[in-house]
Amino acid sequence: MSISKEDVKYIAALARIDVPEDKLEGFTKSLGGIVQYVEQLQKLDVSNVKPTSHAVPVGNVLRSDVVKPSLISKEALVFKVPLIIE
Amino acid sequence: MNLHSLTAHALLDLFKSGKASSKEAYEAVLGRIKAVDPKVKAYVHMAHAQPGYAGDFQIPIAIKDNLCTKGEEITCASRILKGFRSPYDAGVIERIKKSGGTILGIVNMDEFAFGSSCETSCYGPTFNPWNLQCVPGGSSGGSAAAVAADEAMWALGSDTGGSIRQPASFCGIVGLKPTYGRVSRYGLIAFASSLDQIGPLTKDVRDCALLMNIIAGYDERDSTSVNEPVPDYTKALVNDVRGLKIGIPKEAFVEGLDPEVRRSVEDAIDLLKKQGAIIKEVSLPHTPYAVATYYIVATAEASSNLARFDGVRYGLRAQPAKVRKNALIDMYEETRSLGFGDEAKRRIMLGTYALSSGYYDAYYLRGQKVRTLIKNDLDEVFKDCDVIMTPTSPTVSFKVGEKVSDPLSMYLSDIYTIPANLAGIPAISVPCGFSKSGLPIGLQLMGKAFDEEMLLRVSYTYEQNTEWHLKKPKL
Numbered sequence: 315m316s317i318s319k320e321d322v323k324y325i326a327a328l329a330r331i332d333v334p335e336d337k338l339e340g341f342t343k344s345l346g347g348i349v350q351y352v353e354q355l356q357k358l359d360v361s362n363v364k365p366t367s368h369a370v371p372v373g374n375v376l377r378s379d380v381v382k383p384s385l386i387s388k389e390a391l392v393f394k395v396p397l398i399i400e
Numbered sequence: 401m402n403l404h405s406l407t408a409h410a411l412l413d414l415f416k417s418g419k420a421s422s423k424e425a426y427e428a429v430l431g432r433i434k435a436v437d438p439k440v441k442a443y444v445h446m447a448h449a450q451p452g453y454a455g456d457f458q459i460p461i462a463i464k465d466n467l468c469t470k471g472e473e474i475t476c477a478s479r480i481l482k483g484f485r486s487p488y489d490a491g492v493i494e495r496i497k498k499s500g501g502t503i504l505g506i507v508n509m510d511e512f513a514f515g516s517s518c519e520t521s522c523y524g525p526t527f528n529p530w531n532l533q534c535v536p537g538g539s540s541g542g543s544a545a546a547v548a549a550d551e552a553m554w555a556l557g558s559d560t561g562g563s564i565r566q567p568a569s570f571c572g573i574v575g576l577k578p579t580y581g582r583v584s585r586y587g588l589i590a591f592a593s594s595l596d597q598i599g600p601l602t603k604d605v606r607d608c609a610l611l612m613n614i615i616a617g618y619d620e621r622d623s624t625s626v627n628e629p630v631p632d633y634t635k636a637l638v639n640d641v642r643g644l645k646i647g648i649p650k651e652a653f654v655e656g657l658d659p660e661v662r663r664s665v666e667d668a669i670d671l672l673k674k675q676g677a678i679i680k681e682v683s684l685p686h687t688p689y690a691v692a693t694y695y696i697v698a699t700a701e702a703s704s705n706l707a708r709f710d711g712v713r714y715g716l717r718a719q720p721a722k723v724r725k726n727a728l729i730d731m732y733e734e735t736r737s738l739g740f741g742d743e744a745k746r747r748i749m750l751g752t753y754a755l756s757s758g759y760y761d762a763y764y765l766r767g768q769k770v771r772t773l774i775k776n777d778l779d780e781v782f783k784d785c786d787v788i789m790t791p792t793s794p795t796v797s798f799k800v801g802e803k804v805s806d807p808l809s810m811y812l813s814d815i816y817t818i819p820a821n822l823a824g825i826p827a828i829s830v831p832c833g834f835s836k837s838g839l840p841i842g843l844q845l846m847g848k849a850f851d852e853e854m855l856l857r858v859s860y861t862y863e864q865n866t867e868w869h870l871k872k873p874k875l
Contacts, residue, residue: 322749329703329752330710331745332733344746344807349753351808352692355766358773365768366775368594368624369824370581370849375623389487396717 317346403428405872407603408459408553409610415458422458425553426451426502429460433504433551436875441526442536442546446505447472455500457614462507462552464543467598468587469493469503476589477521478511480739481715490587491619492556492598499614504552507542511741512706513563513591515539516813517803520743525800528570529873530839534797537567543601544571549875554602554611558588560595561694562793562817565829568601569792569842572831572871574608574859575601577817579849580824581626584619592701593624595694595821604869605830605860609633612852628850636853639864642676646858647785649684652816658795664833664841665791668862672789675861682781682788686773690818691811693774696754696767697822703751706744711735746807775823782848787858790816792829792842816844826852830859831868840868 322342326333333341403411403425414420437443444465451458463469466476468486470493475481489497496503511520518526518541526541528534529549536545540557544567547555557564559577568575576599583598590596600611613634618627648669653662673679710732711717718734725733740748754763781788793813803810820827825846832843843862847855863869 317753321753325749325753325756328756329745329748330707330729330732330736331740331748332737333745334737337742341742341746341749345750345753347808348695348746348750348811352696352763352767355689355692355696355770356762358686358689358766358770360766360769360773363769363772365765366772366822367768369775369822370579370624370626372581372624372626377620385487 317342317349404432404550406553408607411459411553412457422453422502426460429504429552436549437551439527439532439875440529440545440549440551441524442507442542442549442551443505444477444508444523444542445473447503449503451502452497453500455498457499457501457610459553460502460504461496462504462543462546462555463493464540464555464557465506465509466513466558466589467493467556468589469506472506474506474589475522475715476512477509477523478739478741478744479522479716480709480735484715488587491584491621492615493587495615501614507546507555509542510539511744512702513539513558513560514743514747516562516566516810518542519800519804520741522741527800528797529875530572531797531837533799534839535570535800537570537797539563540601541567544568544573544575547571547573547601547603548873550872554600554607556598556615557601558596558598559821560591560698561821562814564599564601565817565827565842565844566793566814568829570797570840572840572868573601573603574605574828574830574869575599576608576612576828576852576855577820577826578612578616578852579826581624582826582850582852583615584617584622584625586619586621590705592698593705594701595698605856605863606634606637608828609637609856631853633853633856636856637860638857639861641672641858641861643678644786644858645678645680645784646672647680647682647781647788649682649687649788649790651684651687652790656794656812657791660835661791661793661795661841665789665843668832668843669789671865672858672862675865680785682785684777684781684819686770686777687819689770690774690822691815693767693770693822694814694818695750695811696763697771699747699751700754700764701751703748703755706748709736709739715739743807771822774819778819778823778825778846786854788846790844792816792844796835796837796839796841820846825849826855828855828859830862832862832866833868834871
C-alpha cells in the first residue's frame with residue numbers, strides 16, 4: 315500500500331488542513347514511509363481477537379444529578395468574538 | 401548550600417528543622433533559572449501568580465505546557481493555542497496548589513506532545529543540560545531538562561507513548577507514568593485519550609513517591625479516573641528485592657539497541673540479582689509491533705481530539721486573504737495550516753487516514769486488535785513476574801536536528817516505552833549509567849496495573865545501591 319499525492323490532498327481536505335504544493339511531495343513521502351512501516355500489522359492473524367479501545371475496562375460513568383460549583387459565566391464566557399456580520 | 405540543587409525531600413527536612421524557608425528555596429530556584437535557562441531554554445514562561453506558602457509541600461514545581469493552570473497561557477507549544485488563558489485549574493494543579501506547591505512556570509514540550517525531542521515546539525527546542533547540543537528527549541523535554549538542571553525541584557509531565565520516561569532517561573532523572581486512571585486527566589489537553597497519563601519527573605525515587613502521594617487519586621471530572629484507594633507511596637521505599645521476580649524480555653535485546661545502553665542495563669540486572677532478585681528471561685512476542693500499533697491508535701485519537709482547534713473556540717483565528725472554497729472552510733483550513741506545525745499536521749493526517757472510509761478495518765480496527773495481543777503478552781508475563789525490566793530508550797540523547805527530517809527514526813525512539821501505554825500499566829525510568837560521551841542512560845521497569853509500589857520498591861533498591869542519581873550536569 316503506498317500513498318499518492320492525490321491521497322494526501324484528499325486526507326488533508328478531510329482534516330481541514332491546507333497543504334501547499336511545495337509541501338505536498340514531503341508529506342507524501344513521510345506519510346508513505348509511515349504507512350509502509352505499519353503494514354507489518356497485516357502479517358498478524360487477528361481473526362479471533364477482540365479490539366481494545368481502553369486498557370482499563372470501564373462502562374458508562376454516571377453521576378448523580380446534583381448542582382455543584384463550576385465556572386461562573388463571567389469567568390468562562392467573557393472573551394472577544396470576531397465580527398461575523400459585515 | 402545551594403538550595404536549588406536539593407531534592408524535594410531534603411528541602412522538606414530543612415523546612416521542618418527550620419534551617420531553610422520555602423521563600424528562600426523559591427528564590428534560590430528563581431536565581432538558578434535566571435542563571436542557566438538562557439542556555440537550557442526549559443521554560444516557556446514564568447508563572448504570574450505569586451506563591452501562597454500554605455500546605456505541607458511548599459516545593460517549587462515546573463508544569464508542562466499542556467496542563468491547564470488558571471490564568472496562565474497554556475498552548476501545548478503550538479501556535480494554534482497562542483493567547484489561550486485557562487479559566488480553570490486541571491485536577492493535578494488543584495492538588496499541587498492545595499499541597500502548598502509553588503508553580504514556578506510553564507515548561508516546553510513537543511507541539512501537542514507529538515515528538516521525542518522537544519524540537520517540534522513553536523517556541524524552539526529545549527537543550528539537554530548534559531550536553532547543550534543534544535535534545536532533552538520528549539515530549540516532556542522541558543520538564544525533564546528543568547529538573548536535571550536544578551531549575552525546579554520536580555515537575556509534572558504527561559506520557560502517551562513514553563513522553564515522561566524517555567526525557568527522564570535522556571536527562572538522567574526519574575520519571576513515572578502511572579497506571580491509566582490513577583491520576584486525573586481533567587484539565588490535561590488531550591493527545592490520545594486512551595493512552596495519556598500525567599506523572600512526576602523528579603531527582604530521585606523518594607521524590608517520585610512523594611509527588612505521587614500528592615497527585616494520585618480519583619476525580620469524578622475524569623470519567624476514566626479509577627476509584628481505587630491511594631496508598632502512601634513512601635511506604636514502598638524499601639531497600640529489599642529478595643525473592644522478587646524480574647522478567648527480562650528477550651525481544652528487548654535485539655538490533656538497534658546501543659551497545660553502551662545494553663551494557664548499562666545488563667549491569668543493572670546483575671546488581672538486582674546480587675541483591676536477591678530472581679531474574680527470568682521472558683517473551684513478549686507482539687511488542688515488536690507496538691510502535692506500528694501506537695502510530696495508528698494514537699494518531700487516530702489525536703486527529704479526533706485536535707478537530708476542536710478550528711479557529712472558532714480557542715487561540716488563533718486566521719483570516720484568509722481570498723475565497724477558495726467557502727468563507728467558513730477557508731477560515732478552518734487557513735487557521736489549522738498556520739496554527740499547526742508539520743509534525744502535528746503529519747499525525748493529524750495519518751490518524752485521519754487510519755479512520756477514513758475504506759481504511760478503518762485495515763488500520764484502526766486492526767491496530768486495536770494488535771493492542772489486545774500486546775496487552776495479553778504483558779498479562780501473561782505478569783502471572784509469574786513482579787516487574788519487567790528493559791532499557792527506557794534504545795539510545796542515549798541525540799544531536800538537535802539529527803532526526804528531524806526522518807519522523808520514523810524518531811518514532812522508533814519510543815520502542816520500549818509504548819507497550820506500557822497500550823496496556824495501561826505503570827512504568828518508571830531511573831538513571832542507570834552514562835555513555836562514554838557523558839550522556840545519561842535510563843532503565844525502565846514496568847509493573848502490574850495499580851502496582852506503582854512495586855516499581856518504587858525495585859527502583860529504590862537499585863538507587864540505594866548506585867550513585868547515578870547523584871550526578872549533576874555542569875552548566
